Amino acid sequence: MRQVLAIYRKELRLYFDSPIAYIFIIVFLAITSWLFFRTFFLIRVSSMRSFFTIIPWLCMFFIPAVSMRLWAEERKTGSNELLMSLPLQEWEVVLGKYLAALTVYVVAIILTTPLAIVVGALGSPEWGVIVGSYLGCIFLGAAILAIGTFISSLTSNQIVAFIVSVIIVAGLTIVGQPLVTMFLQGPLIVLVPYAEWLGLANHFSSISRGVIDSRDIIYYILLTTLPLYLTVKSIQASKVG
Amino acid sequence: MIEVENLTKRFGSTVAVDAVSFAVKPGEVVGFLGPNGAGKTTTMRIITGLIYPQSGTARVNGRDIWDEPVEVRRLLGYLPEATPLYDEMSVTDFLRFVATVRGIPSRDIPARVDKMIDVCSLQTMAFKDISELSRGFRQRVGLAQALIHDPPALVLDELTSGLDPSQILEIRRLVRELGKEKAILFSTHILDEANKTCDRILIIDDGRLVGEGSPHDLAAMASGEAVYSLEFKGDAELFTEKLPNHFKVVHSRPGAEGYTGMELTCSDSVDHSEDLFDLTVAVGGKLRQLSRKEATLEDVFLELTKGGEA
Ligand SMILES: Nc1ncnc2c1ncn2[C@@H]1O[C@H](COP(=O)(O)OP(=O)(O)O)[C@@H](O)[C@H]1O
Ligand SMILES: [Mg+2]
Numbered sequence: 342m343r344q345v346l347a348i349y350r351k352e353l354r355l356y357f358d359s360p361i362a363y364i365f366i367i368v369f370l371a372i373t374s375w376l377f378f379r380t381f382f383l384i385r386v387s388s389m390r391s392f393f394t395i396i397p398w399l400c401m402f403f404i405p406a407v408s409m410r411l412w413a414e415e416r417k418t419g420s421n422e423l424l425m426s427l428p429l430q431e432w433e434v435v436l437g438k439y440l441a442a443l444t445v446y447v448v449a450i451i452l453t454t455p456l457a458i459v460v461g462a463l464g465s466p467e468w469g470v471i472v473g474s475y476l477g478c479i480f481l482g483a484a485i486l487a488i489g490t491f492i493s494s495l496t497s498n499q500i501v502a503f504i505v506s507v508i509i510v511a512g513l514t515i516v517g518q519p520l521v522t523m524f525l526q527g528p529l530i531v532l533v534p535y536a537e538w539l540g541l542a543n544h545f546s547s548i549s550r551g552v553i554d555s556r557d558i559i560y561y562i563l564l565t566t567l568p569l570y571l572t573v574k575s576i577q578a579s580k581v582g
Numbered sequence: 583m584i585e586v587e588n589l590t591k592r593f594g595s596t597v598a599v600d601a602v603s604f605a606v607k608p609g610e611v612v613g614f615l616g617p618n619g620a621g622k623t624t625t626m627r628i629i630t631g632l633i634y635p636q637s638g639t640a641r642v643n644g645r646d647i648w649d650e651p652v653e654v655r656r657l658l659g660y661l662p663e664a665t666p667l668y669d670e671m672s673v674t675d676f677l678r679f680v681a682t683v684r685g686i687p688s689r690d691i692p693a694r695v696d697k698m699i700d701v702c703s704l705q706t707m708a709f710k711d712i713s714e715l716s717r718g719f720r721q722r723v724g725l726a727q728a729l730i731h732d733p734p735a736l737v738l739d740e741l742t743s744g745l746d747p748s749q750i751l752e753i754r755r756l757v758r759e760l761g762k763e764k765a766i767l768f769s770t771h772i773l774d775e776a777n778k779t780c781d782r783i784l785i786i787d788d789g790r791l792v793g794e795g796s797p798h799d800l801a802a803m804a805s806g807e808a809v810y811s812l813e814f815k816g817d818a819e820l821f822t823e824k825l826p827n828h829f830k831v832v833h834s835r836p837g838a839e840g841y842t843g844m845e846l847t848c849s850d851s852v853d854h855s856e857d858l859f860d861l862t863v864a865v866g867g868k869l870r871q872l873s874r875k876e877a878t879l880e881d882v883f884l885e886l887t888k889g890g891e892a
Contacts, residue, residue: 343682343685344683344685347679347682347683348683350679351668351671351679354671354675355668355670358670358671359670418666418669419662419664419666420666420667420668421666422627422632422662422666423660423662423666423667423727425631425632426630426631426632426655426658426660426662427655427680427683427684428652428653428655428656428683428684428685429652429655429683430652580631580632580633580634581633581634582633
């Protein structure tokens, strides 16, 4: 565990020693606050609903921007030669790196909580829904980040890692939307529940309603652990190639 | 102790390493000499467990890369080619990071890092970012991270490339010092470098080991000489006295059963083995072994030096 912690600290400081983490957090906060206050003043409703509905679409772009460098950068500079020559198991490196990126995202999410305080001060929101939505944000982000980590481990080009991650996450989000499911007609209609189950944002919106369903939790746990497992496998495979 | 056994590694259709076997004993600095693309880096990456071979294996202190890769890495200090480091970190932070991952107890880390900064003469750079360091200092940081856990075996890939002569001298002294107790594999594409730093040299070309010998043997070959080794019984002093002028005695030590092991160099490239037999008979001695190292090695050698200058 000490090894994981050492990798975690190293990655975290690489995020915060360079502008990436700050740019990410500031832009994320700027966009979410703007969207929040716009609806807040426009419709004068003290609710965070519009804020949370936009989260899956923001994460689709923001999280791949955090995960893209995790492996691709070290591949490119060659520092992974040094890193992988240390007495570490592959999973220890994967986990340490992943948790550091997750921390950057969680910090950004936590920094949006003043919005909830504003809502609380001006009205009487349903706190269960807000807490559930925040939980949903963490689950959703954790899964997207795991996917981005896996993609980053396959390339030495950060831009490629970013684009491919966005495409995959967008695909997983859109597949469960009515936009897609309404095209599943005739015999294909049996696929609708599967498409809806697969949809990244669907589970988020059900958690956001304040209903914690174990199926949603299982979905996110699966979608987080599977890409991380594949990351370990892809790193092992690259040694044999 | 580093052992490499019958290692073969292909990348697609390129055979990077072809059935290579050798061993590096503790207290020995072994030079791994060959032109660019010969397979040095690939061999070293396999020893470190960064990649796996198609066949064969490597062991460090008896631990196998297939069975105990993490343990192998624990026993090794590795300097990757071109010294990739974390540029955004300061020298001290970087060494602390490596020390932590290497499992050095937290309370020992500051002292250990200070020691490495001392050993590698990094005092003036300790708090600078690695990105600000010159090539020479980068190499020293690379060496410091390889040494921080005091490993029994070191794998140093092109340690002196890109350094100026005075830096090379300093690093060479350090490697020789470390080589008194550790097993060191030291790769270079420069003949002179291997010659001056190593106890023994392995020559690799096109993935295959094509020669092996002490720097002296090899130097002799490169200058168009041949090396004769023989075991002689009888009046060794008289024998050496009567040797023709083109022979030079490199060393002569009394061995088992009254035989004296001798190594001679000959400035003439013609085979003089017969002359040595005749001389032995003339002085009334006996010979039970006589070998002459062939000039094929020399050819390889000359080719290698060309590679080194390029
Ligand atoms: N990752 C790789 N993929 C494909 N080919 C490689 C790879 N690494 C090395 N090679 C090839 O293997 C051969 C040996 O390379 P290398 O071990 O780097 O030689 P050296 O270190 O002696 O210069 C070269 O032909 C090189 O192109
Ligand atoms: Mg090389």
